[in-house]
Amino acid sequence: MIPPAFEYLRPKTVPEAVALLQQHGDDAKILSGGQSLIPMMKLRLARPSHLIDINRISGLAYIKEDGGFLKIGGLTREAELEGSDVVRAKYPLLLDTATVIADPQVRNLATVGGNLAHGDPANDHPATMLALGVQIVATGAKGARVIAIDDFFVSLFTTSLQHDEILTEIRIPSPPPRSGGAYVKLERKVGDFATAAVAVQLTLDDKGAVQKAGIGLTNVGATPIRAKSAEDALRGKKLDAATIGQAAQLAADAAQPGSDLRGPAEYKKGLIKELTKRALTRAAERAGK
Amino acid sequence: MAKKELIKLKINGKEREAAAEPRLLLVHFIREALGLTGTHVGCDTSNCGACTVIMNGKTVKSCTVFAVQADGAEVMTVEGLLQNGALHPLQEGFKEEHGLQCGFCTPGMLMSTYALLQKNPQPSEEQIRWGISGNLCRCTGYQNIVKAVQFASKKMAQGGK
Ligand code: FES
Ligand code: FES
Numbered sequence: 001m002i003p004p005a006f007e008y009l010r011p012k013t014v015p016e017a018v019a020l021l022q023q024h025g026d027d028a029k030i031l032s033g034g035q036s037l038i039p040m041m042k043l044r045l046a047r048p049s050h051l052i053d054i055n056r057i058s059g060l061a062y063i064k065e066d067g068g069f070l071k072i073g074g075l076t077r078e079a080e081l082e083g084s085d086v087v088r089a090k091y092p093l094l095l096d097t098a099t100v101i102a103d104p105q106v107r108n109l110a111t112v113g114g115n116l117a118h119g120d121p122a123n124d125h126p127a128t129m130l131a132l133g134v135q136i137v138a139t140g141a142k143g144a145r146v147i148a149i150d151d152f153f154v155s156l157f158t159t160s161l162q163h164d165e166i167l168t169e170i171r172i173p174s175p176p177p178r179s180g181g182a183y184v185k186l187e188r189k190v191g192d193f194a195t196a197a198v199a200v201q202l203t204l205d206d207k208g209a210v211q212k213a214g215i216g217l218t219n220v221g222a223t224p225i226r227a228k229s230a231e232d233a234l235r236g237k238k239l240d241a242a243t244i245g246q247a248a249q250l251a252a253d254a255a256q257p258g259s260d261l262r263g264p265a266e267y268k269k270g271l272i273k274e275l276t277k278r279a280l281t282r283a284a285e286r287a288g289k
Numbered sequence: 290m291a292k293k294e295l296i297k298l299k300i301n302g303k304e305r306e307a308a309a310e311p312r313l314l315l316v317h318f319i320r321e322a323l324g325l326t327g328t329h330v331g332c333d334t335s336n337c338g339a340c341t342v343i344m345n346g347k348t349v350k351s352c353t354v355f356a357v358q359a360d361g362a363e364v365m366t367v368e369g370l371l372q373n374g375a376l377h378p379l380q381e382g383f384k385e386e387h388g389l390q391c392g393f394c395t396p397g398m399l400m401s402t403y404a405l406l407q408k409n410p411q412p413s414e415e416q417i418r419w420g421i422s423g424n425l426c427r428c429t430g431y432q433n434i435v436k437a438v439q440f441a442s443k444k445m446a447q448g449g450k
Contacts, residue, residue: 001333001334002312002313002314002317003312004312005291005310005311005312006291006311006312007291007311008291008294008311008355008357010357031355031358034353034354034355034358035335035353038314038335038353038354038355039334039335039353042333042334051311053357053358055358079347102423103338103422103423104348104401104419104420104422104423105338105341105348105349105350105401105423106335106350106353106423108347108348108349109347109349109353109354190422190423191336191422191423
């Protein structure tokens with residue numbers, strides 16, 4: 001399957017890339033890792049007239065702690081997250097997520113920015129970033145602006161990025177002491193999209209009660225879903241079986257899955273309940289360490 | 290038709306160049322423009338890993354990369370394993386341990402496991418299995434492929450390169 005023809009453009013800087021987006025309008029697309037876009041082009045699900053390849057722009061791939069955030073450049077590859085010492089030491093939720101995305105070859109090219117900007121609720125990072133409460137930096141003609149992750153996912157394959165904006169950075173708030181996270185995914189086989197998955201990020205107080213909780217759900221709706229009522233139900237409570245069970249039920253209630261090849265909707269709701277229990281338990285263990 | 294771009298790259302140590310439309314996938318460029326047919330097209334949908342090559346030190350699925358993206362890159366394909374007519378320890382391992390039957394997946398398996406051993410010369414069985422998790426084999430089963438990689442890892446530790 002050879003994709004339809006397009007014009008290929010290779011800017012050297014972000015402003016150049018933005019100018020190209022403005023010049024070529026709605027049919028121009030950014031080529032980042034290409035691991036979602038190229039398969040879609042082969043299937044004619046995407047037919048961009050122009051591809052703007054940002055892979056040669058230097059300074060867009062980095063992972064660094066700075067000013068109370070872990071800052072991840074938009075062009076950072078999934079494999080770089082897996083190999084990062086700071087991610088391994090302090091961001092277990094991110095590490096869990098990066099290691100279950102597709103397979104090693106795909107992770108060598110696929111970018112964190114692309115995983116989010118694609119706006120696919122079946123991707124793994126969106127739920128993770130909802131649970132972590134991150135900020136997205138979008139760079140356009142007028143410079144950079146910050147978008148709260150809660151305002152980022154609009155509908156299926158649609159984010160609040162403007163047409164002439166590029167996702168240049170993700171800012172993850174540095175977790176306070178007694179924090180931990182986990183991503184638990186059920187997939188039919190390695191490399192598949194999630195049948196369902198749950199991302200949890202917790203911060204406990206010095207008595208072991210939940211101070212802060214973030215819960216994100218993968219592939220059970222038109223957008224990635226933040227399970228707010230489940231988060232609220234956890235606040236101030238110790239994570240005993242009853243509390244975990246109640247939050248898991250609320251997370252399942254927040255899911256809006258459809259029935260498809262990966263299973264009927266009711267099954268997926270049940271799955272969210274169980275995966276939430278597991279993710280909460282694992283996150284709490286990690287927070288307690 | 291979009292205009293052709295001149296693509297120059299270093300493949301298995303040799304400088305090569307050819308013109309291609311931007312939409313041409315790297316796997317077709319390697320097989321058709323450069324005449325290296327060791328790299329296979331299996332699924333053509335980024336699932337099977339038969340098309341795996343090493344680009345700038347990292348394994349990629351060449352059916353899911355445009356040839357223009359490899360402009361200026363260093364690429365290694367299965368043809369790059371043979372050194373002065375001698376089989377690479379991995380190739381020997383696949384032969385000795387029956388790591389292939391039809392051989393369709395083998396070029397991709399060799400590239401993924403070559404990259405794995407470069408990074409981690411003594412992988413555990415689990416690490417080998419994760420290392421080939423992006424490569425499907427429809428006939429051998431993975432048992433002997435794992436053994437083949439263990440064979441190569443041992444041989445390379447004894448100075449077999
Ligand atoms: S042919 Fe590229 S992954 Fe199967
Ligand atoms: S040997 Fe036939 S597919 Fe692997």
